[in-house]
Amino acid sequence: MHDGLRMVLRPLLVVVLTLAGMTLGLRLAGPVERDTALGVVSLRIAPSLDGGVDAFIPLANWGVRAEPFRAPVVMHVEPRTIDRQAVIRASSGQRDVLAAAQRDGRRAARAALVRAFGWAVGGALLVALLAAGFARWGARWSWRATATAGAAVVVLAAAVGGLSLAAVGRTFDPEAFETPRFYARGAELSQLLKVAGRAQGKRTAYRSQVDRTLSSYASLLRAGSGPGLAAAGQRAVLVSDLHANTLVLDTVERLATGSPVFIAGDFAQSGTAAEARLLADRVTGLGPVVAVSGNHDSRLFMRRLAGAGAVVLTRTGRLGADGRTNGKPVERIAGLLVAGYDDPLESRTGDPDDPDRIFSFSERPDGEAEYARAKEEVVAWFRTLSPRPQAVLIHQNGLAQALARALRPDEGPPLLILTGHDHLQHVDRHGETLVVDAGTVGAGGILGAGKDAIGVAQLELVPDEAWPRVIDLVQLEPLSGAAQADRVLVGAPDLCETGRVVCHSAEDEEEPAAPEDPPEEK
Secondary structure (H helix, E strand, O other): OOHHHHHHHHHHHHHHHHHHHHHHHHHHHOOEEEEEOOEEEEEEEEEOOOOEEEEEEOOOOEEEEEOOOOOOEEEEEEEEEEOHHHHHHHHOOOHHHHHHHHHHHHHHHHHHHHHHHHHHHHHHHHHHHHHHHHHHHOOOOOHHHHHHHHHHHHHHHHHHHHHHHHHHHHHOOHHHHHOOEEEEEHHHHHHHHHHHHHHHOOOOOOOOHHHHHHHHHHHHHHHHOOOOOOOOOEEEEEEOOOOOOHHHHHHHHHHHOOOOEEEEOOOOOOOOHHHHHHHHHHHHOOOOEEEEOOOOOEHHHHHHHHHOOOEEEEOOEEEOOOOOEOOOOEEEEOOEEEEEEOOOOOEOOOOOOOOOOOOOHHHOOOHHHHHHHHHHHHHHHHHHOOOOOOEEEEEEHHHHHHHHHHOOOOOOOOEEEEEEOOOOEEEEEEOOEEEEEEOOOOOOOHHHOOOOOEEEEEEEEEOOEEEEEEEEEEEEOOOOOEEEEEEEEOOOOOHHHOOOEEEEOOOOOOOOOOOOOOHHHO
16 A cells, blocks of 8 residues: 555544444443432433433423533433422522532533443554454554554544533533423423423523523423423424424414414415315314415405404404404504514405416516515504504514514514514524524424424414514424424524524625515425
8 A cells, every 4th residue: 555545544443443442432331320319310421413402301292402512522411310309499499409409410411421431442452452453454554564453543532522521511611501492292392391481481580590590401300200390481483384284283372272373374275265175164173373374375365364263464453254354453462562464475356266366476578576565564554553563473484584674673662573484493683673483383284294293383472562572493294293392492692503594784785676486395
């Protein structure tokens, strides 16, 4: 072998063997159990590109993930036994229990990490010995080269392990537990989010953020081993883009659990009378429904929805089953002043299934100009509203973003815009305006029911405050019921650094003039 190539391959081989040996060692290490003030916990360290803590509560079959440190390991935590009285006291904020739990937790985590470090180095040593034997007798390396490579593997493993341990301690930030990811089955996830919301909403004066985190964890343990806690505020659900997919409605109903449901349009594919007969009663069965139309809906469909009991909002007021509006575009709903903007592409004809119907501005002869006018019209409409709403439903995300960009920071109090259309979950902040998109609750349509996740957002509303205290972006697998939720703590000072939130400045570029519909809608 060429000497230059050998000089490149040997260091690369050392790195590969080190990583393989450390991974093997961590897998062989298995879990370790430790006593804490809250009970016996099992801790297991595993390699991971994103450092974090994964706390799973087997009694309730749910878990919480967070990234409180930056290191290439993840710590899996499971309670084995629970001291219920201590958990109850910790969840209520009693400092003696929290102090003991903090001390025990640090000791347990330190012991698990040090033990994992030893196993990782041991795994690297084992792999180095095996590789050395092959290199010496199979590849006919010299004794010196073989010993040097083997020693390099062990030294590198010790260095990587030591730096990882140091990184965990140096970068640990308990505030990361304020915005975790929750996972469970759909029905259990709803209870988990309520309990977590209650725990985070407490006003107890904790001595440290670690105490607060432990109190929240104790609340989850308590709920997992007994009755759950009530929500901290008014819970509401945001969905959009059902696209006539009735297969997901039972799952959404279990998640909503009677909370107000805001639906930002696209109930149907075309808004026909047949779709109205199929969907209207099923949709209103989700709970108290507040709705606006989307580009795939029709006035016929929205009238049937209003007749079934939904609050259907339009730019001129609440729609009745007879097709007339009450002339009052702002309604008080769930403690907020709410308005809704019926979609410019909603079918107003007597035949919403007309094959010549247009679903997108891009399909119109002068689509760019019409889309530009639609953005101007939604802004002008909002500025005429009195009283000024605290929340607005607008189906098309492009129009929602246009309104958010147009409102100056000094133009009024905070505003919440609930939207959809693009089938993507995201939260956008434009100054004092927050735009929330839950994605597609219908998994893009009936054809996506078995392969695509459905998107739902849960909002914890505070009466007379526009912005919710918490936004949980939930994704559910409709067949298995498995779900996960990313929590956005709206009042957090680092909101703009949260992965699911985009903060826009006044210099941000405009989005395309006439955007295409999502592929699933075509």
